[in-house]
Structures are given as structure tokens and as C-alpha cells.
Amino acid sequence: MDTADLNLLDALVTHRTRLKKGAALYRVGDPFTALYAIRIGSCKTTILAEDGREQIAGYHMLGDIIGLDGISSDRHGCEAIALEDTEVCALPFDQLEELARTVTSLQHNLHKFLSREIGVEQHVMLLLGSMRAEERLAVFLLNLSDRYRLRGYSATELVLRMTREEIGSYLGLKLETVSRLLSRLQEEGLLQVQGRTVKLLDLAALRQLAGRHC
Amino acid sequence: MDTADLNLLDALVTHRTRLKKGAALYRVGDPFTALYAIRIGSCKTTILAEDGREQIAGYHMLGDIIGLDGISSDRHGCEAIALEDTEVCALPFDQLEELARTVTSLQHNLHKFLSREIGVEQHVMLLLGSMRAEERLAVFLLNLSDRYRLRGYSATELVLRMTREEIGSYLGLKLETVSRLLSRLQEEGLLQVQGRTVKLLDLAALRQLAGRHC
């Protein structure tokens, strides 16, 4: 988005919310009133199945906007939980729609935004449906690396904000599988693991593993 | 959508397109200009990976609107192929946006529409990431059943428009697995398979298998 649009959005922000680690920004079924832009920290969004199973649908950090899935039914369809102390600002959606009626560029950006979310999820569907465990993990790490880089952090020294179980949930794998794969990739010299710190040592090899998805 | 909005949309439709079975409505990278509403027949949309792998992202039939993922980059991110002789009508997207600026209800419906697509894809992510083969197939069949029913067709006698391989591609399974599962469910008396005709005999048991996802 260009700066003019961003300024308009800023005007919509009436209040910011602080979330302690583990706190929920919204839960399934909560009334949908606003989108949320992450200012500090990071969140996971979780999809819940009727039978209690749950799966992490995405990780979100500085600048990401979450809550898009709530528009369709006026209720949130997943829940957002802070992975660390986090601050978000609310963009009331009715005001956003009103603004979009007069500011064409904002309207189009909103549509692009929603559409991009669809594209991202299709990418995850491809990952879950046709890639093997090792490829999934490589894609995950490279994707994180990219997003860190874009935000000015190191692209090779990642500090994960989530547990092995959460990574597994996102990738459709069990936590033991994630742990084993990290150990194996370390043995092979592609990366170095130290708890939640992962140093990517051979980006080219990881990209090859990922099947050039990144 | 209410009838007033639908009439407005109708006014946008300048031409209809007929597709022979197997023909592409659009391919990856094609310029995005319009959404398409299916009038007759059905389509699959396919995501392509850089390394040639492909996966079916969705099946679409009468009344469905496809092409939403193209908005974000002005190019289509997946390809749409007719599964049978099919007719679609094009909704030029710039005109749709223009209309949405003045007709509030249409604007909101467009947003809901985009958001619903996000929700549907999250549902597929859950399916691919945390359900076993048998559950996935049950969800798939029940989902088809629902959509047929909503369109006035039989909810229990399904005529599949796709091959076992295509079903497998959508569900993240191999065609042999799909074939075996259908045979097994038939043995267990939950359904009856005859080529591409599937009769659902025990919806309750299928729902149980699906983990109450449907």
C-alpha cells in the first residue's frame, strides 16, 4: 500500500490492544468487528475442528493483518493467540468499508489483500497435500527466513517463537517428526539447531529440498 | 446475495464462454480481468508448483464464482479446467469494483465472498493437515453431497465428474488409495460404487467417519 492509504488507515485506529504471551485476541465464534494489524510481537491463528482437533493455520508477525476470515459470517472462524507479548491495533471493519467506498486505491488494496490471503492458503494446501515432511520443513524455514529478512531481521539466524508441536501442527506433522528432521538437517550441515534458535547454513541446499518453492 | 444485487451483477455480464471438457478457462500467469460464474457444468482449479507438481485446489459447479485468487497480482495464480462441457459468464472485475463503490450491499457481499473462500481453504488445510485418508474421503463425499443437495440434485446418488486421480490430488492421496478406500467403504456397507456413480447408503456412519466435519 502507498503512504497515503496507510495514513488513512492510521486514522481508523482508535485503540491498540496489548496481549500477554498465550492470550487470545479473539476466539472462534466471537463477533467480528475489526481486522487487526500486528505492531509488536507475533501470533498464531488456529482452526478448530468439531471433534476437538486443532491445527495452526498461520504465523503472523509485524505488519501482518489478521482476522480476514471473520468477514464472511460476522463471527471469527479461527482463534488468534499471542506467541509472545504482542501489541495489535484494531481496524474497525465497517469504517474500513466506508472508507473503501470513496478511496478507490484503498478499495483495490483491500481486495488484493483478501486475494493474497487466498493465494497464501493455496500455497499451504500444496505443501500439505503434495510435499513430504522434509520438504515441508524446508519450505517453512525458508518462508520464515524471507519474512524476517523483509522486516530487517537476519535471514539466516531465526529465533522461532513456537514449539516443535506448533510447527508440526502447521505442517501436518507430529512434533517428534519435526524434531528428528531438524536433527537430520543439522547432521547434513544444512542448518544448526540450538533450542529455538535455528541458523540456516546452506540456503541453496534448503531451496533445493523445498523444490524451489521459495 | 439478495435479488437486487444479483440483477446488478447480471448487468455486468457481457458475454458467456463455452468450454469443452478439458479446456482451460484460464491458466497460471494469464492476465486477470474478470471473475467467472459457472452457469452449466463444472470445473477444477489447479495449483502448480515450480517443480511441476500440481494439486487440485477445488471443484466448482453451478453458481460458484472462481478466479478470486487472481486479484492480488493481476494474474491468475492457478488454472481452471472444465471437467465436462461447461458454460461460464465473465464478471469484469473493474466494473464490479466500480459498482461496489456505490452499492453498499454489493460491496459487503463481495467482501463476504472473498472471506468465505478463505474459510473454505482453511477447512481444506485442516483436512490435509490433520485427517487420515478415510476421514478425508468421507469429508469429500459429504461435502459433495451437500453441494448437490443445495442445487436440487440427489444428496445420496452422486455422479462424480472427476477421476480417482483427481480426487486423490485434491485430498493429498494417491489414486490407488482412493480406489481402495472406496472399495473398503463399499464392503462396510457405507456406500455403493459403480464407476463414477457413488450411492451414499449410510450418511450417519460417514459423518461419524468424517469426525463431524460435515
Added chain:
DNA sequence: CGACTTATTGACAATAGTCAACACTCGTGG
């Protein structure tokens, strides 16, 4: 410091994939 959560690793099991043979279907052209 100590309780609890998170992570690693091994042994084994289960699920789904691979390869291969064969049967069935459907549309086409003789």
C-alpha cells in the same frame, strides 16, 4: 531450586505410497 513444559531419541507399528498386473469403460473410426 523445583515443578512443569518442551525437546530429543529409540524401538516398533500403522498408514499410505510404489510398482505391477489386469479388468473395465468409453469414444472413435473402420
Added chain:
DNA sequence: CCACGAGTGTTGACTATTGTCAATAAGTCG
């Protein structure tokens, strides 16, 4: 209208990948 052939579907035997269970180690937080 029938026969042929390509594409599609089924099934079996075997393999590979990932999951399960369990024991232990390492971190983390009050």
C-alpha cells in the same frame, strides 16, 4: 454396429514414510 485402444479403475505384494509410545534430557518460569 462392432472392435480396438487409450485412458481409467481395481487389486495384490511389497516398501517407505510418518506416527506412536516411552524413556530421558534440557529448558523455562515462578
